[in-house]
Amino acid sequence: MPLITIEGPQLSKEKKRELVGALTKAASGVIQIPEEGFTVIIRENNPDNVGIGGSLLSEMKFK
Amino acid sequence: MPLITIEGPQLSKEKKRELVGALTKAASGVIQIPEEGFTVIIRENNPDNVGIGGSLLSEMKFK
Amino acid sequence: MPLITIEGPQLSKEKKRELVGALTKAASGVIQIPEEGFTVIIRENNPDNVGIGGSLLSEMKFK
Amino acid sequence: MPLITIEGPQLSKEKKRELVGALTKAASGVIQIPEEGFTVIIRENNPDNVGIGGSLLSEMKFK
Amino acid sequence: MPLITIEGPQLSKEKKRELVGALTKAASGVIQIPEEGFTVIIRENNPDNVGIGGSLLSEMKFK
Amino acid sequence: MPLITIEGPQLSKEKKRELVGALTKAASGVIQIPEEGFTVIIRENNPDNVGIGGSLLSEMKFK
Incomplete structure (x- = not known):
């Protein structure tokens, strides 16, 4: 049952596949x-x- | 106050109405x-x- | 995969069993x-x- | 680390900026x-x- | 209906009352x-x- | 800002430290x-x- 939720930026389908596998x-x-x-x-x-x-x-500026 | 959250597939408005009522x-x-x-x-x-x-x-195959 | 989360009051184990089944x-x-x-x-x-x-x-008073 | 999540209606970018600051x-x-x-x-x-x-x-009617 | 959830540290009841009111x-x-x-x-x-x-x-050290 | 939430079983502090690092x-x-x-x-x-x-x-029996 463990459930992992990740809140982050927009991702390509390739990155999503990789992320699900890695987590x-x-x-x-x-x-x-x-x-x-x-x-x-x-x-x-x-x-x-x-x-x-x-x-x-x-609207944040990253230096 | 009880709050029910359901994570699932895309649903029609009819199904949403039915789901909210049933839950x-x-x-x-x-x-x-x-x-x-x-x-x-x-x-x-x-x-x-x-x-x-x-x-x-x-990408899952259901048999 | 659907996931249902319910936020509510304290419940007995009997009520939890019943609630999981009913939802x-x-x-x-x-x-x-x-x-x-x-x-x-x-x-x-x-x-x-x-x-x-x-x-x-x-601290709410219910009338 | 504190994290605030707010579930509400659609908002303009101006309202979002104001809401993030106020919360x-x-x-x-x-x-x-x-x-x-x-x-x-x-x-x-x-x-x-x-x-x-x-x-x-x-579909609610507010009186 | 708006719902605000805050994830943070342990708080006294006085702080919770104040926090709910302020948010x-x-x-x-x-x-x-x-x-x-x-x-x-x-x-x-x-x-x-x-x-x-x-x-x-x-286990973090704050300097 | 990415935020990862994991819902699972009780864990020792050692396992928590390891889990936070690995995720x-x-x-x-x-x-x-x-x-x-x-x-x-x-x-x-x-x-x-x-x-x-x-x-x-x-109450589930795992075979």
Whole structure:
């Protein structure tokens, strides 16, 4: 039953496939539950819908 | 206040109406809180964004 | 894969068993996915940790 | 690390900016953790995907 | 219906009361939905159950 | 900002430390965002609060 949810940026289908495989393998190895039991949900967030430190992620300047 | 969230496939508006009614009735009957107090949130997930057993749901073959 | 999460009050084990059965049956009937595919997570919330209309649920007076 | 998630209606970018700032400031003031440590996620829900008291929010009549 | 969830540290009941009031007032003012419609859920996380940058929050050294 | 939440069984502190490290490394490698930006939340679920296929996880017989 373990369920992994990841909130992050937009991803290509290739990256999603890779991410689901990597998260499942990593967690299964630690928790000692077979990979078959894991579900992963990927949420792609619009940077207008994320705030960091009180500012929109879409308007932050990274130096 | 009880809140029910369901993560599943794309649904028609008719199915959503039916689902909200059925989940609310089922939970209200067990928990003994009036139906008026329940909120339901339906999340429709793209099968590219769901992984089962390390593979994308959109790429699984069902036998 | 559908996943149902319910946020509500403390429940006895009997009520949890009944709730898991009732929510799964209700959703499976509407979405047309076999009951075997459903996961339910019950979260029991302390009424000190829930706010309704700006007040703690544990301090509301119901008339 | 504190994380605030808000489920609500569709919002303009201006409202999102204002909401992220207001929620972060409000929580930071109470919890006494600097604003820099806060993340906010805004989820805009289609009123067809929300149920209140067993009915779709999109079909409720407000008197 | 708007729902605000906050994941943070352990809080006293006084802080929870203050937090629920402050978040509800802040969001209601921006979204223009009456305070009565808001629900807040506070989740208090054990610092052993939070990871930042790959390390447990309970084992981080703050300089 | 990426946030990973994992719902699973009770874990020792050693397993939590290992899990946070493994999930962060796995996701950072795929998404190409530095590990420093990741938050992980571990939720340990009582098997009485999880349902699979309509039955409580605490009452399932594994053959």
